[in-house]
Amino acid sequence: MSLLKTSPVQWSRLTIVFAWLYHGLFLKLIAIAPLEWQMSSSLGLTEQGTYWFIKIAGALEVCWAVMFFAFYRNNLVIALNIIALLSLVFAVALLQFELLIEAFNPVTTNASLVVLSLIIYQDNLKAQNSAKPH
Template sequence: MSAIQIARYLVSFSWLYHGIFPKLVYIAPLEKLMTGSIGLSDELSYFVTKSAGVGEVIFGIVIFIFYKNKSIILLNIFALVGLLLAVAVLQPQLLIEAFNPVTTNITMIGLSLILLNEDADNKQ
């Protein structure tokens, strides 16, 4: 299996997993903490979390299918940077926890850079 395919599967899997399990199947306590930190009511927090889960699942599928589209991959990188900044502003203590957004998002950005370089690799 090529590095491109491994990157494609891992980036897609990560979006799918983070959309399905900590948001759709079961709302993880950290998800509640994040939405609660912006002052949402319980009902609105539930809706936002579930909507974010659906969005992440859709985005994971889009990346899986359109992994050669540079705009999609750039959007992925910007989303990951934005989410990391949101955590840094809303719940900075999470940045030093085990399995934190820093390690997850930077790894995903690195895998996305592999996908971005696919055209350059194919032209050599």
Template sequence: MSSEQIARYIVGFSWLYHGIFPKLLHVAPLEKAMTASLGFSDEISYLITKLAGLGELIFGLIFIIFYKNRTVVMLNIAGLFGLLFFVAILQPQLLVGAFNPITTNIPLIGLSFILLGRLQARE
């Protein structure tokens, strides 16, 4: 398997996993805390979390299928930076814990830049 394919599947799998397990199948306590910090009621926060999980699931599939599309890769990078920024502003204490957004998002962004480099090399 090429490094391009490894990057493709790692990034795509990450979106799928983070959409399905801590949001759709079971709303994880950290997910509850993050959406609750937006100031919405518990019901609205739950709905936002479920919709975010569905969005992540859909984007993960889109990424796996269309990883050669520059716009999809750029949206991925923007989304990962956006989510990192969201955590940094609303729940900064999460940035110092184990398996935090810095140790997950930054490597995924790096893999995305590798994919962008491959795309540019083909042009």
């Protein structure tokens, strides 16, 4: 399969999966990114509680990446993905508002991932409508 012939839906799918995998694996499980620690520690947990909160969040992000990869044709999965992405931006706004105006921030990242999710959702609707008997 040529990369140039890969559909926008598959590019969207792979980009979303990559984002969840990268954030879960590299920023939480393999090593804890300083900003992850900063945000999570503002929840008021103990140091050990913060550590485990981040590790569990990382594991859940990796699981979600696998789930999204497998079930991207399910519109409930797409909707949950959008809700999760928007909820994470809202959480950052509540916990560490100043991060929303940094050079690399969850607003631009998550907004892009929401748009990619909508591309898949729209394609799913087209596929469902074309499968219906007329």
